[in-house]
Amino acid sequence: MSIRVGNGFDVHRLVPGRDLILCGTPVPSEVGLLGHxxxxxxxxxxxxxxxxxxxxxxIGKHFPDTDxxxxxxxxxxxxxxxxxxxxxxxxxxIDATIVAQRPKLAPYIEDMRRNIxxxxxxxxxxxNIKATTTxxxxxxxxxxxxxxxxxxxxxxxxxx
Ligand code: MG
Numbered sequence: 001m002s003i004r005v006g007n008g009f010d011v012h013r014l015v016p017g018r019d020l021i022l023c024g025t026p027v028p029s030e031v032g033l034l035g036h037x038x039x040x041x042x043x044x045x046x047x048x049x050x051x052x053x054x055x056x057x058x059i060g061k062h063f064p065d066t067d068x069x070x071x072x073x074x075x076x077x078x079x080x081x082x083x084x085x086x087x088x089x090x091x092x093x094i095d096a097t098i099v100a101q102r103p104k105l106a107p108y109i110e111d112m113r114r115n116i117x118x119x120x121x122x123x124x125x126x127x128n129i130k131a132t133t134t135x136x137x138x139x140x141x142x143x144x145x146x147x148x149x150x151x152x153x154x155x156x157x158x159x160x
Contacts, residue, residue: 001155003092006052008045008150014143022098022105022146023112023129024076024119029103033146036065040075042098042129042148046116047075047082049094049152054086055159079119089156091120096150097130099140105131 014020018032021040033039047059056062062085063070063078070078083089094116098105105112109129117124134141 002158003153003155004053004055004158005151005153006049006054008048008050008052008152009147010041010044010048011139011145011147012039012041012044013145020103021075022108023096024074024115025108025111027103027105027108031143037063037070037073037078038075041146042096042112042150043075043079043116045148045150046094046096046152047079049096049150050079050082050086050091050120050154053152053154054089054156056085056087076115076119079116083120086154087156089154091122091126092153092155093126093128094120094150094152095128095130096148097132099132099134099147099149101133101136101141101143 012033014031015034020027020029020032021038023042112129113127117127139145
């Protein structure tokens with residue numbers, strides 16, 4: 001057995017008339033994230049971190065946004081599929097930082113952790129979710145979009 005680490009990064013645009021879903025948790029907001037799936041930017045970054053650690057490419061390869069099968073898709077369901085793609089591995093830990101000027105995410109963090117931990121089948125203590133602003137700077141600061149960066153360590157057997 002060995003361990004591998006991967007990173008993931010994603011951005012989605014905020015628009016009126018869409019739900020805001022972060023790590024599977026609906027967050028009350030006047031604007032939501034635009035995308036082919038449910039546009040859960042945080043779950044997407046975590047999926048890419050897992051695929052990166054497993055050496056299995058990225059989510060665009062496995063879940064192309066040209067495929068109608070993923071239109072409006074629940075990203076937590078895609079995270080479960082990502083674990084199948086990753087193979088015979090166990091998540092050691094996940095750490096993710098959501099970059100959003102608003103809304104305040106603190107009341108939803110524990111629910112987000114639980115959703116991610118359940119999807120990758122680990123105790124919730126292995127999943128850390130953080131939120132930060134960019135002090136009003138850049139596209140996140142202007143509320144034009146939300147970004148997320150994630151790191152994941154996995155344990156298992158890997159192709160050399
Ligand atoms: Mg995405």
